[in-house]
Amino acid sequence: MRAQLDTEFEQCSSQLRAYILRITASVQDTENIVQETYLKAVSNIETFKSQSTLKTWIFAIASNLAKDNLRAQKRWTENVTDICKAKALADPDYFPEVLHIQATSPQGLFEIKEHITFCLTCISKSLPLEQQICIFLKEIYDFKVNEITKILNISEAMVKYYLHTARAKMIDIFDKRCALINKEGVCHQCSELNGVFNPKQNFEIEKNKIEMARIAEKGDKQHLLDLRLQIVREIDPFQSAGSDLQIHHLEHNRKVMENIFVKSEE
Amino acid sequence: MLMATSTFSMAQNGKAITVKKTFSRETSVSIDIKADAAIVWTLLTNAADFPRWNSTILSIEGDIKQGEKIKLKSTLDPKRAFKLIVKEFEPEIKLSWGDGKGTRTYTISKNGKETVTFSMTEKIGGLMFPMYAKYIPPFDKSFEQFAADLKKEAETIYNAKN
Numbered sequence: 001m002r003a004q005l006d007t008e009f010e011q012c013s014s015q016l017r018a019y020i021l022r023i024t025a026s027v028q029d030t031e032n033i034v035q036e037t038y039l040k041a042v043s044n045i046e047t048f049k050s051q052s053t054l055k056t057w058i059f060a061i062a063s064n065l066a067k068d069n070l071r072a073q074k075r076w077t078e079n080v081t082d083i084c085k086a087k088a089l090a091d092p093d094y095f096p097e098v099l100h101i102q103a104t105s106p107q108g109l110f111e112i113k114e115h116i117t118f119c120l121t122c123i124s125k126s127l128p129l130e131q132q133i134c135i136f137l138k139e140i141y142d143f144k145v146n147e148i149t150k151i152l153n154i155s156e157a158m159v160k161y162y163l164h165t166a167r168a169k170m171i172d173i174f175d176k177r178c179a180l181i182n183k184e185g186v187c188h189q190c191s192e193l194n195g196v197f198n199p200k201q202n203f204e205i206e207k208n209k210i211e212m213a214r215i216a217e218k219g220d221k222q223h224l225l226d227l228r229l230q231i232v233r234e235i236d237p238f239q240s241a242g243s244d245l246q247i248h249h250l251e252h253n254r255k256v257m258e259n260i261f262v263k264s265e266e
Numbered sequence: 267m268l269m270a271t272s273t274f275s276m277a278q279n280g281k282a283i284t285v286k287k288t289f290s291r292e293t294s295v296s297i298d299i300k301a302d303a304a305i306v307w308t309l310l311t312n313a314a315d316f317p318r319w320n321s322t323i324l325s326i327e328g329d330i331k332q333g334e335k336i337k338l339k340s341t342l343d344p345k346r347a348f349k350l351i352v353k354e355f356e357p358e359i360k361l362s363w364g365d366g367k368g369t370r371t372y373t374i375s376k377n378g379k380e381t382v383t384f385s386m387t388e389k390i391g392g393l394m395f396p397m398y399a400k401y402i403p404p405f406d407k408s409f410e411q412f413a414a415d416l417k418k419e420a421e422t423i424y425n426a427k428n
Contacts, residue, residue, distance in 0.1 A: 145428040157304030157423075164423045165315060 005045050008054040009038055015141055016062055018237050022121045022136060023129075024071045025254040027247060033069060037062040052150045056143065060151040063133055076125040076257050078173050081189055083260070084122075084253040095196070098248060102197055105244040110197030112190050112206055116180075117232045118246045119189070122253055123173055124166075130154075131166035138163055139229045171221045174228065180207065181216040181224050197245075280413050282406035290391025293405040296383060297413040301424035303358040303374045303382050309419055310361055310372055319419040322408045331355060336363060342408050367392060384416060 013034065020030040040061050048057055066072045077083070088094040102108040124132045130152070137143040137151060138159075148159045179185035191203045198206075207213045212227035219227070237243055237250075282295040299306060309319065313326040313336060324344055328336035332355035338348045353369060354362040362371040368390030375383045386409060390402065 145426075155304055157302055157308060160423045160426050161305060161308045164426060165318070168318060 001045055001048070002042070005041055005048075005054060009041065009058060012055050012058060014236055014239070016058065019059070019136055019141060020062060020066055021237055021247075021250075022124065022140075023066045023132065024069055025121065025125060025250050026071050027251065029069055029071050033062060033065045036065055040065075052147065056147045056150055059137070059141070059143070060153075063137075063151050066133070067129065071254065071258075072129060074125075074257065074261055075128065076122065076253075078123065078126045078177070080122045080126065080253060080257060081119065081177075081187055084256045085189060087256045088252065094252070098245060099196075101244050101248055107239075107241060107244040109242040110193060110245055111240075111242050112194055112210060113231050114235055114240050114242045114246050115190050115193060115249075116210075116212075116228060117235045117237065118249055119178075119187075120170075120228060120232050121237075121250060123170065123177075126173070127166050127169055128162075130158075131162045131169070134159055134162040135166040135170070139226075140233050167222070167225060171225050174225065175221060180210070180213040181219075280410055280417070282409040282413075284404065284406055287391070289393065289395045290389060291395070291399065291402070292387060292389040292391075293409055294385065294387035295409040295413045296385040297417050298377070298381055299384050299417045299420050300381050301420035302380075303376055305420045305423050306374050306382055306384055306416065307358045307361075309416060309423075320412060320415045322412045322415070330361070330363075338363075340408070342403050342405070367395075384413065386412065 017030055017034050020033045024030055041058055137148050145156055145159050149156050175182055177185050177187040179188045194203050212224055278296050280297040282293055284293040311330045313330050316323040316326045322341050324339040326336055326338050328334055334352050336350050350363045350365050352363045354360050360373050362369055370388040373385045377383055
């Protein structure tokens with residue numbers, strides 16, 4: 001069984017790392033949680049009863065650790081990208097840093113699709129934690145509702161409720177904010193950053209390569225969210241062509257939000 | 267005993283009924299919902315989520331739990347925040363909240379494997395009721411909308427893909 005565990009852990013560790021990063025927004029916490037998940041799995045492997053798959057069991061351990069993580073518990077606001085953009089613009093070191101990453105890192109490319117995944121991670125942190133976990137498990141990591149009930153130890157009704165409300169809230173937030181799918185949307189960060197990192201590109205041409213943006217006027221909102229989640233499914237935030245850049249954005253946003261929490265508690 | 271003679275047993279299929287008496291007024295609605303009781307209960311007890319699915323509620327602040335105080339704003343009287351206390355809280359069975367003038371009660375009855383009957387009744391009254399009765403708007407349409415919204419939302423969640 002130990003050998004099976006090691007094999008399964010190796011096979012799902014990329015997904016697990018991405019999942020935890022998207023919940024905590026912290027590379028350090030992600031590494032700690034993934035490591036602790038492995039240690040717990042090894043020490044408790046004899047309690048594994050085969051009532052679920054090993055992968056489900058591993059994700060259950062990791063999800064419980066993530067739920068205990070303070071950074072995961074802190075919830076952000078829907079306008080997180082506005083707040084963090086203002087902080088970045090006010091910080092004279094921010095753009096030199098990111099341009100340095102772009103110039104020197106082999107994973108420093110700016111791609112709109114990667115920024116869409118970064119953005120979804122940020123927005124998902126404005127949902128209640130259980131909703132965020134449910135929508136990730138179901139829509140990004142392909143777990144079934146009955147598997148999520150085992151991972152989170154909650155009823156099928158609650159999983160369905162969390163999924164439904166998470167989707168409804170995300171649709172509403174992106175519809176109000178995302179200029180890729182709504183001309184009235186207030187957030188143009190994709191095009192703005194693409195202009196900074198890829199000044200020779202024509203944003204409209206690049207935008208039209210993305211199905212979600214291309215069909216936005218015709219597509220129903222549920223379908224647009226599915227297309228957005230499909231983009232997220234296809235991108236590993238640690239392995240992608242622009243992962244260093246997007247992780248830098250994510251850690252920046254986390255630190256900005258943490259400073260806000262500290263100030264509000266003072 | 268109250269139930270046997272009240273509007274509670276008469277209101278069915280999403281149509282509200284109001285019975286007016288000298289010192290009280292009681293409005294009820296009842297509707298069958300194809301969903302399990304847990305989903306209906308979850309929708310009725312998540313305060314902050316109400317305005318998303320329920321077009322008759324503008325906001326509910328507080329925790330819907332036994333003995334807790336909540337602040338409710340409804341479309342019936344948008345400028346007024348009703349300060350209420352959760353009086354009964356039996357998971358997946360019965361919930362009630364109210365103030366000194368009235369009580370609203372929600373019940374969920376299981377009808378077999380896949381359907382529940384949701385009922386809602388509000389009784390307002392007291393010795394002073396005749397003096398302020400004319401200032402209280404009718405509840406019927408709002409009750410029917412509440413029941414219809416709950417049915418739609420609960421069935422959508424219940425029918426979601428597994």
